[in-house]
Amino acid sequence: xxxxxxxxxxxxxxxxxxxxxxxxxxxxxxxxxxxxxxxxxxxxxxxxxxxxxxxxxxxxxxxxxxxxxxxxxxxxxxxxxxxxxxxxxxxxxxxxxxxxxxxxxxxxxxxxxxxxxxxxxxxxxxxxxxxxxxxxxxxxxxxxxxxxxxxxxxxxxxxxxxxxxxxxxxxxxxxxxxxxxxxxxxxxxxxxx
Amino acid sequence: xxxxxxxxxxxxxxxxxxxxxxxxxxxxxxxxxxxxxxxxxxxxxxxxxxxxxxxxxxxxxxxxxxxxxxxxxxxxxxxxxxxxxxxxxxxxxxxxxxxxxxxxxxxxxxxxxxxxxxxxxxxxxxxxxxxxxxxxxxxxxxxxxxxxxxxxxxxxxxxxxxxxxxxxxxxxxxxxxxxxxxxxxxxxxxxxx
Numbered sequence: 001x002x003x004x005x006x007x008x009x010x011x012x013x014x015x016x017x018x019x020x021x022x023x024x025x026x027x028x029x030x031x032x033x034x035x036x037x038x039x040x041x042x043x044x045x046x047x048x049x050x051x052x053x054x055x056x057x058x059x060x061x062x063x064x065x066x067x068x069x070x071x072x073x074x075x076x077x078x079x080x081x082x083x084x085x086x087x088x089x090x091x092x093x094x095x096x097x098x099x100x101x102x103x104x105x106x107x108x109x110x111x112x113x114x115x116x117x118x119x120x121x122x123x124x125x126x127x128x129x130x131x132x133x134x135x136x137x138x139x140x141x142x143x144x145x146x147x148x149x150x151x152x153x154x155x156x157x158x159x160x161x162x163x164x165x166x167x168x169x170x171x172x173x174x175x176x177x178x179x180x181x182x183x184x185x186x187x188x189x190x191x192x193x
Numbered sequence: 194x195x196x197x198x199x200x201x202x203x204x205x206x207x208x209x210x211x212x213x214x215x216x217x218x219x220x221x222x223x224x225x226x227x228x229x230x231x232x233x234x235x236x237x238x239x240x241x242x243x244x245x246x247x248x249x250x251x252x253x254x255x256x257x258x259x260x261x262x263x264x265x266x267x268x269x270x271x272x273x274x275x276x277x278x279x280x281x282x283x284x285x286x287x288x289x290x291x292x293x294x295x296x297x298x299x300x301x302x303x304x305x306x307x308x309x310x311x312x313x314x315x316x317x318x319x320x321x322x323x324x325x326x327x328x329x330x331x332x333x334x335x336x337x338x339x340x341x342x343x344x345x346x347x348x349x350x351x352x353x354x355x356x357x358x359x360x361x362x363x364x365x366x367x368x369x370x371x372x373x374x375x376x377x378x379x380x381x382x383x384x385x386x
Contacts, residue, residue: 017248055210055291060351093331094324095287097294098248104284127331131287131324138286138320158253 007042008082008186015088015099017049022161026120026150027087029164033175034085039183043085048098053105061107071105078109083182084141085116088132090125095132103135110139114185116178117147122157124149142185146178200235201275201379208281208292210242215354219313219343220280222357226368227278232376236278241291246298254300264298271302276375277334278309281325283318288325296328303332307378309371310340315350317342335378339371 012031016023031043052070059065066072088099103110115136119125126149133143150171152161205224209216217240224236245263252258259265281292296303308329312318319342326336343364345354 019249019251056212058212063351091293091297092300092328094293094328097290097297100284100287100293101290104290107285127327131327134320134324135285135287158256 007040009042009044009080010083010085010182011046011078011081012043012085012087013046013099013102014048015086015096017047017096017098020160021089022120022152022156023087023089025161025164026118029168030085030087030118030175033172034179037176037179037183039179041083041179041183041186044081048102051102053101055101057105061105064108074102075106075109078106081113082186083114083116084110085118085182086132087118087120088125088128090119090121090128093127095128095135099132100135103139107139110136110141112140112142114142114144114182116144116182118150118175118178119147120150120152122151122154124151144178144181144185146174146181148174148178198233200233202235202237202273203276203278203375204239204271204274205236205278205280206239206292206295207241208279208289210240210289210291213353214282215313215345215349216280216282218354218357219311222361223278223280223311223368226365227372230369230372230376232372234276234372234376234379237274241295244295246294248294250298254298257301267295268299268302271299274306275379276307276309277303278311278375279325280311280313281318281321283312283314283321286320288321288328292325293328296332300332303329303334305333305335307335307337307375309337309375311343311368311371312340313343313345315344315347317344337371337374337378339367339374341367341371 012027014023014027034043051074053074056068057071066075088095117132119129129147129149136143148171205220207216207220227236244267246267249261250264259268281288310325312322322340322342329336341364
């Protein structure tokens with residue numbers, strides 16, 4: 001980034017593509033908190049429901065020889081981003097297939113980019129959190145030190161987070177802290193001018 | 194199982210659906226080793242490529258209120274099995290989306306059933322191995338103590354395991370040990386008659 005700094009573009013990728021997902025409400029709240037921090041970051045919400053990513057490539061993603069138009073489009077889009085904020089539910093003590101599919105479709109497009117992970121679920125989706133951070137490391141991304149884990153109740157999991165529970169405000173400080181880290185990760189690029 | 198014991202049915206689920214996958218060659222070899230042990234187990238190879246499992250359910254799998262014909266068919270099939278042998282590659286330090294998708298579509302159908310996991314990749318897919326065993330635990334399955342990790346070379350990952358490398362024979366004892374454990378897990382059911 002030069003002194004005429006381009007604002008870093010952060011893709012906010014929702015891990016769930018379920019029809020009745022809670023992911024949208026939670027992502028919207030995180031985005032609101034993120035925007036309130038006032039950092040110069042451009043956020044763009046990504047719904048994997050709208051990205052068709054079938055398994056039709058013959059080569060490995062690390063070979064970067066894509067044949068399908070779907071993959072090429074996804075590759076260009078991820079390439080255009082400077083960092084990521086991923087919001088993911090925990091499914092069966094792990095991460096959702098849709099999110100892993102989107103990650104596995106590419107390789108070098110993720111490299112060296114900062115990624116902030118927020119998980120949610122019973123116990124904050126702690127197992128999914130640990131597994132995904134390992135995957136991000138495998139993709140050579142830069143994990144943020146703070147990775148908020150939002151606990152939602154069985155009732156909320158079953159019937160949906162219709163509007164954001166007031167109890168969520170207790171997570172506001174940790175989400176702000178994580179967003180600050182994400183913003184700081186671009187600092188060295190902007191120099192000291 | 195009574196004295197007129199039904200032979201336990203083991204679904205051998207391949208974790209990869211890639212066109213150029215190594216999973217088929219490796220699974221075939223494991224099946225050959227498994228059959229040579231002479232245990233009374235019926236093995237059935239499952240190719241997730243042939244199972245369409247879209248994300249179109251409105252309810253959670255744990256609610257067991259399936260609406261799609263795809264899910265109902267998959268539910269019946271997994272329900273009909275007594276145990277599982279999963280053969281999975283490691284992708285980016287984690288498990289393949291296709292396998293997690295198939296797992297996450299159901300819930301109680303997996304419960305209390307023994308599962309033997311074999312992973313492969315650089316370093317035997319050890320990270321995928323640990324993550325998947327955690328997921329199996331989340332699905333209340335019974336992990337085998339032995340979980341073979343087959344190391345394949347970068348060359349084999351890129352160009353395919355055309356025919357089984359002679360070096361694979363070094364894994365035969367550990368695969369046999371794991372199959373023995375799987376067979377033993379059905380023993381208490383057969384009684385002492």
